[in-house]
Amino acid sequence: MFQHLQINAQNHAIDSLKLALKNAKHDTTRCNILSILAETASDEEWPAFNEQLKVLAEKNIANNSEPKKLYLKHLADALNYIGYLAGNQGDIPKALEYYHKSLKIYEEIGDKEGIALSLNNIGGIYSNQGDIPKALEYYHKSLKIREEIGDKLGIATSLNNIGFIYQAQGDISKALEYYRKSLKIYEEIRDKQGIALSLNNIGGTYSNQGDIPKGLEYYHKSLKIQEEIRDKLGIARSLNNIANLNLKKGQVKEALVFAKKGMQTAKELGYPENIKHSAYTLNQIFQKQNKYKEAFEMYELEIKMRDSINNQETQKAAIKKQIQYTYEKQEEVAKAEHKKELEKQQALAEEKNTRQNIIIGSVAMGLLLVLIFAGYVFKTLKATRKQKTLIEHKNKEIEEKQKEILDSIQYARRIQMAQIPSEKRVLVMINKLKKSG
Incomplete structure (x- = not known):
């Protein structure tokens, strides 16, 4: 009875979102609603909502609409969901392509939660391909970011995934350690889907040990929760x-x-x-x-x-995507360093011009003083040899100062030359939309 009521409540919430989408007048509101529907709707419906989200976000980005960062965030989410769908359908090259596209945008807008999600999903692809070192590398990168931002759901997911890797390697004690850590967090945040997943994985670990009764116990616990949440x-x-x-x-x-x-x-x-x-x-x-x-x-x-x-094509695609992503990152760094170098050179050129103007002005002023002084000497005819020596000495100082300034400019130049949520969560999302609308 409770399950039936829960399903009806969730369906009602989704129907409310669909109605809100129909009546929405602004693209920002439409994108927010589509994003929630892509996450919460049934397996049959969510891909269509996700495609709408992708198209709408791309249109607004192309039109340079504000807030651009929000549309980029929605586009990254949509690309990530496409990668998820492709991976589950067995199209691994497409999954990797869209996960990397998503990761690039998340990094561009500084969305740490999104970065961690994409890294985790790429790790999952390598895990399915049997590339254990690569999978662990991406899973640990994801876990580190999630711990930094305090994302409990993300932390639990990463712990579960790392536990699965250790289980596949036959390290039972390590696998159980990570699974139990994950289960504890899922229970704290009351995530039923996560609890079921951890229970299932613990059951699998006992099964691998040959403890069939214990394995069946955990599998049945997991199945019961999964049936409750469909x-x-x-x-x-x-x-x-x-x-x-x-x-x-x-x-x-x-x-x-x-x-x-x-x-x-x-x-x-x-x-x-x-x-x-x-x-x-x-x-x-x-x-x-x-x-x-x-x-x-x-x-x-x-x-x-x-x-x-x-298959071999899939594995090649994974390598190609990794190389492409690494190259693009290096290219971005190189462009940034080149831009920085150009700015330094421009600043140096401006500084040089300023100093040259100062030098020219100083020389002109010096020459003027010399001429005035010489005129005065010739007029009065009272200049002595000592005064002449003093004038020559002053001229020498001016020349030395000019040389020092020019030398310093030349030296400076050399120096300057690198998953379905609970009904409660859906309702929370709707309330957020109402407040923002």
């Missing part, structure tokens, strides 16, 4: 995990029930990664039942999904 991606994962452990226990019929449910959910989502895992599990079950035709069909499906996710 997390289809999580449901597909948990169903498949439970099927695998039942198969290990020798409970083939029960394993088949969970595996079929898992495959059905995976196909509804259309995500190759989940379909691949479900196909593998069903292949193992059908072999146990001596159903070799069905087993072979599942094997073919598994290979097809695996090839769409992890």
Whole structure:
């Protein structure tokens, strides 16, 4: 009953957002609403809202509309969501392309939360590709920024992801350490989707240790929460995990029930990664039942999904994107240094002109004084040799000063020459919109 009421409340909130979008008069308001809908709407709807957000943000950026930073932020968010969708659909080159585009804009506007998100997502791609060192590098970069800005949800996500890497490497104690840290934070902030994810990962760690009862306990806890919040991606994962452990226990019929449910959910989502895992599990079950035709069909499906996710072109694209991103960053630094150097040279040239003007003025004044003084001497005819020597000495000083100034200018020149949120969160978002509107 509570679940039904919660779903209705969330649907009502989304309907309210759709109505607000229809009545919105300004593009800033439309972008704010579309951004929330892209994050909160169903799997069937959110990509369309995200595309609208992207188009609207790009239009306003092209028109140089204010506030430009806000539109850049919305564009970066939209690009990040496109990368997420592409990754789940198995199009890894596209996912990397859009994650890097998103990262570049976040860095341009100084959005640390966005930077951390993009770094985390790129780390996820490398993790799926089996490039563990690269994945850990990006995950730790993301975690560091999230700790700096106090982003608890982000910290929990990063801890979970790092735990998964250690689990894949077989470092069970390290994996459990990170998963439990993550679970604690998710519980503090009451993030049900995060709690379910951590429980699922802890179950997987126990499963890898051969502790099947403990593994099943955590998988069922995770599945229960995922069903409450209608997390289809999580449901597909948990169903498949439970099927695998039942198969290990020798409970083939029960394993088949969970595996079929898992495959059905995976196909509804259309995500190759989940379909691949479900196909593998069903292949193992059908072999146990001596159903070799069905087993072979599942094997073919598994290979097809695996090839769409992890192939040579994909790995090359990942390397290419990394090189391209590094090059662009270096180019930006080089341009900034070049601009700085030009500004220094311009300042130096202006300083030189100023000093030259001073020198010319000084020389002219000196010559004028000399002429006046000489005229005075010739007029009075009272100049002595001592006075003549004094005049010559003064002229020598002027010349020396000119030389010192010119030498200092030349020396200076040489020196100058580098995921679905809770209903409560949706309502909070709506209230923020109302206040800003």
